[in-house]
Amino acid sequence: MTTAHHAPGGSRPGGRTARTREAVLTAVFKELGRGGFAALTMEKVAQRSGIHVATLYRRWRCIEGLVCELLTDLSSDVPLPDTGTLPGDLRALARSISAFYGDARMRRLIEAVVSAAARDPQAATVLRSFFGERMVLAGRMVQRAVVRGELSADTDPEQVVSALGAPFYYRILIARRPVDQDLAESTAIAVWAAARAGAYASKGNSSNNSGNSKTN
Amino acid sequence: MTTAHHAPGGSRPGGRTARTREAVLTAVFKELGRGGFAALTMEKVAQRSGIHVATLYRRWRCIEGLVCELLTDLSSDVPLPDTGTLPGDLRALARSISAFYGDARMRRLIEAVVSAAARDPQAATVLRSFFGERMVLAGRMVQRAVVRGELSADTDPEQVVSALGAPFYYRILIARRPVDQDLAESTAIAVWAAARAGAYASKGNSSNNSGNSKTN
Numbered sequence: 538m539t540t541a542h543h544a545p546g547g548s549r550p551g552g553r554t555a556r557t558r559e560a561v562l563t564a565v566f567k568e569l570g571r572g573g574f575a576a577l578t579m580e581k582v583a584q585r586s587g588i589h590v591a592t593l594y595r596r597w598r599c600i601e602g603l604v605c606e607l608l609t610d611l612s613s614d615v616p617l618p619d620t621g622t623l624p625g626d627l628r629a630l631a632r633s634i635s636a637f638y639g640d641a642r643m644r645r646l647i648e649a650v651v652s653a654a655a656r657d658p659q660a661a662t663v664l665r666s667f668f669g670e671r672m673v674l675a676g677r678m679v680q681r682a683v684v685r686g687e688l689s690a691d692t693d694p695e696q697v698v699s700a701l702g703a704p705f706y707y708r709i710l711i712a713r714r715p716v717d718q719d720l721a722e723s724t725a726i727a728v729w730a731a732a733r734a735g736a737y738a739s740k741g742n743s744s745n746n747s748g749n750s751k752t753n
Numbered sequence: 754m755t756t757a758h759h760a761p762g763g764s765r766p767g768g769r770t771a772r773t774r775e776a777v778l779t780a781v782f783k784e785l786g787r788g789g790f791a792a793l794t795m796e797k798v799a800q801r802s803g804i805h806v807a808t809l810y811r812r813w814r815c816i817e818g819l820v821c822e823l824l825t826d827l828s829s830d831v832p833l834p835d836t837g838t839l840p841g842d843l844r845a846l847a848r849s850i851s852a853f854y855g856d857a858r859m860r861r862l863i864e865a866v867v868s869a870a871a872r873d874p875q876a877a878t879v880l881r882s883f884f885g886e887r888m889v890l891a892g893r894m895v896q897r898a899v900v901r902g903e904l905s906a907d908t909d910p911e912q913v914v915s916a917l918g919a920p921f922y923y924r925i926l927i928a929r930r931p932v933d934q935d936l937a938e939s940t941a942i943a944v945w946a947a948a949r950a951g952a953y954a955s956k957g958n959s960s961n962n963s964g965n966s967k968t969n
Contacts, residue, residue: 573871573872574871575873645871648870648871649871651864651926651927652867652868652871654864655790655861655864655865655868656789656790657791661929665928665930668928668929669928672928699920699924700920700943702923703919703923703927704915704919706922706923706926706927707918707922707923708915710867710870710926711867711880711918711919711922712881712888713870713877713881713884714881719956723912723954724952726947726950726952727916727947727950727952727953728943728947729950730950731943733946734942734943735942736939736942736946737943738939740935
C-alpha cells in the first residue's frame with residue numbers, strides 16, 4: 538500500500554499510462570472544485586477526462602482512491618525546506634502549507650480525503666501512510682537541527698513536524714475558516730518555542746515510564 | 754443557528770420532548786459505534802430508538818444534523834478547568850480532551866461530523882458555531898491568566914485554546930492514530946511555552962500591519 542502510488546508527474550513521462558493518469562487527476566481536481574466531494578462520481582470523472590469509466594474502476598477501484606492519489610500528487614508541490622536554521626525551516630514549511638491550503642480547492646480536497654477515510658478503511662490506510670511518509674521526510678529538518686545543536690538530542694522529529702501541521706488542519710476541518718499567513722507565522726514561532734522548551738522530547742524508549750498513568 | 758441546540762441533558766427534564774431526544778441521541782451513538790457513519794441512516798436510528806422516522810426528519814432534517822447535535826451533547830462532558838494557574842488549566846483541559854477521544858466511538862463521532870460538514874453546508878455551520886462557542890468559553894482560562902499576570906495582555910485567547918485542541922484533531926483525522934496521555938502532556942507543555950514566547954499575540958487590531966505580506 539505504501540508504495541502503490543506513482544511518483545508525482547507520473548512514471549515514464551509521456552507514456553500512455555502517465556497521460557491517462559494526468560487526465561484523470563486533472564478531471565478529479567476540476568470536479569472537486571465545481572461540486573465538492575458530495576457531487577463527485579466516477580462517471581463524472583470519466584466524462585470530463587475522456588477515459589472509460591471501466592478503466593477508472595480497474596485502476597483506482599473507488600472514488601476515494603482517486604482522491605487520495607490526487608492529494609499525494611499535489612502535496613509534492615509543498616517543498617521541504619533547508620534554510621540552515623530550524624526556525625527558518627519551520628517558517629518556510631508553515632508558509633508553504635499555508636499557501637497550499639490558501640486555495641479553496643485544496644481545502645475541499647483534504648476534506649474529501651478525510652471524509653473518504655471515515656467511510657473506507659482502505660482510504661484511511663492510504664491517508665495514514667501518506668502523512669506518515671511526509672512526516673518522516675519533514676522530520677529530517679529536525680534531525681539536522683539536532684546535529685547543529687539547536688535542539689537536544691532526545692527531540693522527537695515526528696512530534697515537531699506534526700505540531701507544525703496540526704493548526705492548519707484544525708483551522709480547515711474543525712474551525713472551518715480559511716488559513717492565512719498569520720497562522721503560518723504564529724505556528725512556526727509556537728513550535729520553535731515549544732521544541733526549545735522540551736515539549737517534544739521522545740517518549741518512545743519508555744525507559745522512564747512510570748507505568749501507571751496510561752489511560753485510553 | 755447558534756442557539757438551535759437544546760441544553761445538554763435536555764430542556765424540561767423528564768418531558769416527552771427531552772425523552773425523545775435522549776432516546777434518539779442514544780440510538781445515534783450506538784449505531785455509530787456499531788457501523789460508523791457510513792452505515793448510519795435515519796431508518797436505523799428510528800428502529801433502534803423506537804421513534805417514528807417522520808418525527809426524526811421533522812425535528813432534525815438529516816442524519817448530519819443528528820450527529821452534530823450528539824457532538825454538542827457529549828462535549829458538555831469535557832469540563833472547562835479553573836485550577837488557579839494557566840499551565841494547570843492547559844494540562845487539565847488537554848487531559849479531558851484526551852480522555853474524551855480515548856473512546857473510539859468519540860473518534861468515529863468527530864469523523865462523522867467532519868464528513869457531514871464536507872457534504873452539507875448546514876452541518877458545516879453547526880460545526881463552526883459549536884467549536885466557536887467552545888473556544889470562547891475555554892478562552893476564559895487565558896483571560897484569567899492575563900489578569901494574574903501569567904501572560905501579556907495582547908495574548909489572543911482563541912489562538913491559545915485552538916492550539917491546545919489542534920494536535921488531537923490532527924492525530925485523529927489526519928495521522929489516524931489513537932490519542933493518548935503523552936499527547937496531552939506534550940501539548941499542554943508546548944502551548945504554555947509558545948504562549949509565554951508570544952506566539953499567540955493578537956493581530957486582530959491590525960494597528961501594526963505591514964500591509965503587504967498578506968497572501969491568500
